[in-house]
Amino acid sequence: MTQFSLPLAATKVAGDAVYEFARLESLGDAWWVGPALVLGLLALLAYVWSVYRREARTISVTKAIVLALLRTIAIAGLVAFFLGLEKRSSSQVVEPSRVAVLADTSLSMDLPDAEPTSSDRATRAEKLQSLLTKSPLLEDMSRAHDIDIVALGEATRPLAYMPQSPASKEGTAQQSKDDADLPEPFDYDKLASQIVPEGHETRLGDAIATTLERYQGLPLAGIIVLTDGGQNRGLELAAAAEAATDANVKVHAVGFGPTTAPANIVVRELIAPERAYPGDKLTLQAIVHAQDLAGQQVELQLSRRPATANNEEVAPGDWEVVETHTLAVVGTDALETVRIETDPPEPGDYVYEIRALPAPREAMLDDNAQQADVSVIDRQTRVLLYAGGPTRDYRFLRNQLMRDASFVVDVLLASSPPGISQDANEVLTEFPTTAEQLSKYDAIVAFDPDWSQLSAEQVRWLEQWVAQQAGGLIVIPGRVNTPRWGVDTRMRTIRGLYPVSVPEQLLDLRSDDDNRDTTRALQFTREGEEAEFLWLADSSDDSALAWDEFDGVYSVLEHNGPKPGATVYAYAGIPEVDDHGPAYLVGHYYGAGQVLFIGSGEMWRLRKLDTNYYDRLWTSMLRHTSQARLLQGSPRGKLLVSQDRYELGATVPVRVMLSDLQMEPLVADSVTLDIEMPGGRSDRLTLAADDARAGNFAGEFRVVLPGTYRLSLPVPDSTDELSRSIRVTTPQLEVGQTTRDTKLLESLAEQTGGYYYPSSQHALAGTQTLPNLVAATPSQSRSKRVIGSIDKQFARDQSFWLLAVVAGALCLEWIIRRLSYLA
Structure with missing residues (x-):
């Protein structure tokens, strides 16, 4: 909350002097102090007079009275000195009543004020300006109050101060006769120019709390809030209202804006893959929110342009319209997801934009578009097929990948004799024995592998390849080798890679004896229906129809269920025998990589329906599991951010995982990250080493400009570069x-x-x-007496005269007593 300072003057209307005893003030407010002093003084005087009464027997009564009076005067002087009489200046001060006017200057005030059916197109800010600058509200209010006008939005800031009218102030009416004493006229034009919608948030609760804090102890007649009520950040309004109630301050609210939603189209989000490949379909999804447009057609345009270093300097002609889509709006408040497919252009970095063309009566056009960054890369995916035997799935997949120019396939067939010919880029005779050999692959597909043939070092490299280098692993159990390695206690690390809990005592692929010839239908979960990498067609509905035609599988690995955090995409159950059977398609993240489990090697059965189904499914699954690997830019590192989109002002945490040339965690104190910001600006961020995780470096930075940020980090001792782009958007709270x-x-x-x-x-x-608002805010002006400083001259004169009186009375008494032979 922003603190500010405005005049808080009080008017002095009268002045005089007051006298008080300082000793009594210092003794406190106890009720018994005064009576005790009086009784003590009376006791002392009674004793003095009793003594002089006895002396009256030897002298005349007149002398005795005179002596007693002199001693009484001396005692009275000492008592006066003890009490410490002080003289202070005193004035009567009038504290004027105050009123705080909080004017909403958030972006929502730039929307129309009238109802959607009205022809009045004035904005809420314009109506607010008119109320403050063209109506008599402030002038009428100033007859009883000092007025502070404050803007509220992301923060509070003072706009103007209008003092109480001089003619209405008690005791100052006569002073206003001279024109030179009159205050300058209030500048309404300046106030109007300052009421401009610009805040991305509305912190109404914070504004009320700030006002209460500023006026604490002062006569605040009320707080007037001029707003549309779009509280979306900061202190809860209920808490602010409770604080105002406790302070006995009334809050009056003047509402702006329509009570029914105007016609509007909001493109909430454009979801696009960060990478696309030539020859594949690029699928984008737009989330569109349509209000008060039921029965109308909304045209959506998908455009693209090459990415530039400065996204703000783009000519309209740089955009190319690639697809159009017509959306039929059904309800009055409809949220639709629009799926658009297009062919990727030549390799490069591109910005895609989905834009809804303006609809009739639409209130706001600034929220009709969203953008997303897509990199089209012409990089082949390197796949290792590791098979315990030449299963049908192995042979069909090998042949498919060899026909696809976007894949490079190496094979390792464990059951083949040395020197056998295989249709592959390279035929391996053993599983990769070094981290360098393994790091060249983006994905590994293991058909009934015998993991027990791997050394402990090879198992360690495989685990690190998945967890640290974001490798994609697809595992398919089989009848031959799976039971063999399943009981090997050395295979705990391998079992840890699987997204299902593999039992150590029994590992087998089986069907019930009574149902060995019965197919198990694949029953997809909601996650499986929404997983595009499992689609057999271009849409979810068409894919579901294709899967319904699939007869199913005959066997599935008996396991103990999915691990915590794993996603089950499909179960394999026997109709009318079990509910859904064991999980058949399961995936999970293992560190930076992904592992996908397929319950048996029977996907080849899809070829009976359509060979394109089989080819599409395996291509999508390989793309899905290896996508993190393809995004990282180097096998020796990974650049991680928590999300792709941030709001302006957010803090972006960055983590980098790096390995050295031997694929061991990199040892260094820090590394440097280059940041390209919108507008051609650049910066550098030092990422410090994480002592708890070898090879990890972390840091954070704050985004202060909207647009695209490109993060890049050169890999030490390499020509590789890790890169990542994030998009920073202005918060849309005010248009929601x-x-x-x-x-x-x-x-x-x-x-x-x-x-x-x-x-x-x-x-x-x-x-x-x-x-009306003026009548609802009566004056809270109050007067109080202000005590000034001590009159030092009075104190000196008082001390002199008290000393003279006490000394004179005692001296005179002594002389009389000497002359009367009493001393």
Whole structure:
């Protein structure tokens, strides 16, 4: 919350002097102090007079009285000195009543004020300006109050100060006769120019709390809130209202904006893959929110342009419209997901934009588009097929990948004799024995492998390849080798890679004896239906129809169920025998990589329906499991951020995982990350080593400009570079709610004892049951006496005369007593 300072003057209307005893003040407010002093003094005087009464027997009564009076005067002087009489200046001060006017300057105030059916297109900010600068509200209010006008939005800031009218101030009416003493006229034009919608947030609760804190102990007659009620950040309004109630301050709310949603189209999100490949389909999804447009057609345009270093300097002609789509709006408040497919262009970095063309009566056009960055890369995916035997799935997949130019396939057939010919880029005779050999692969597909043939070093490299180098692993159990390695206690690391809990005592692929010839239908979960890498067609519905035609599988690995955090995509169950059977398609993240489990090697059965189904499924599964590997840019590292999109002002945490030339965790104190920001600016961020994780480096930075940020980090001792792009957007909080929050404003006013005014006219004129705003805010001016400093001259004179009186009385008494032969 921003603190600010405005005049808080009080008017002195009268002045005189006051006298007080300092000793009594210092002794406190106990009730017994005064009576005790009086009784003590009376006791002392009684004793003095009793003594002189006895002396009256030897002298005349007159002398005895004179001596007693002199001693009484001396005692009185000492008592006066003890009490410490002080003289202070005193003035009567009038504290003027204050009113705080909080004017909403958030971006939502730039929306129309009237109802959607009205022809009035004035914005809420314009209506607010008119209320403050063109109506008599402030002038009428200033007759009883000092007025502070404050802007509220992301923070509070002072706009103007209007003092109470001089002619209405008690004791100053005569001073206003001279024109030179009159204050300068209030500048309404300057105030109007400062009420500009610019805040990306509305912190109404914070503004009220700041005002209460500033006026603590001062006569605050009320807080007037001029807003549409779009509270979306900061202190809860209920807490602010409670604080105002405790401070006995009423909050009056004047509402702006329509009570029904205007016609509007909001493109909420454009979801696109970060990487695309030539020859594949590029699928994008747009989430569109349509309000008050039921029965109408909305045209969506998908455009693209080459990415540039400065996204703000792009000519309209750089955009190329690649696809159009017509969306039929069904309901009055419809949220639709639009799926658009297009062919990727030549390799390079591109910006895609989905834009909804303006609809009739649409209120706001700034929220009609969203963008996403896509890199089209012409990089072949290197795949290792590791098979315990020449299963059908192995042979069909090998042949498919050899026909696809976007894949490079090496094979390792464990059951083949040395020198056998295989249709592959390279035929391996053993599993990769070094980290360098393994790191060249993006994905490994293991058909019934005998993992027990791997050395402990090879198992360690495989685990690190998945966890640290984001390798994609697809595992398919079989009848021959799976039971063999399943009981090997050395295979705990391998079992840890699997997304299902593999039992150590028994590992077998089986069907029930009574149902060995019965197929198990694949029953997809919701996650499986939404997983595009498992689609057999271009849409979810068409894919579901294709899978319904699939007869199913005959066997599945008996396991103990999916591990915590794993995603089950499909079960394999026997109809009318079990509910859904064991999990058949399961995946999970293992470190930076992904592992996909297929319950048996029977996907080749899809070829009976359509060979394209089989080819599409395996291509998509390989793309899915290896996507993190393909994004990292180097086998020796990975650049991680928590998300692809951030809002302006957010903090971006960055983590880098690096290995050295031997694929061991890199040892260094820090590494440097280059940041390219919008507008051609650049910066560098030092990432410090994480002592708890070898080879990990972390840091964070704050995004202060909207647009695309490109993060890049050169891999030490290499020509490779890790890169990642993030998009920073302006928060859309102010366009999410286009109507006035009447309920919130009514609750605020009711809780604090104030009034809610549904329009400016009601605030100015009131109704039979609702007083106008001026009448609802009576003056809280108060007067109080202000005690000034001690009169030092009076103190000196008092001390002199008290000393003279006490000394004179005692001396005179002594002389009389000597002359009377009493001393």
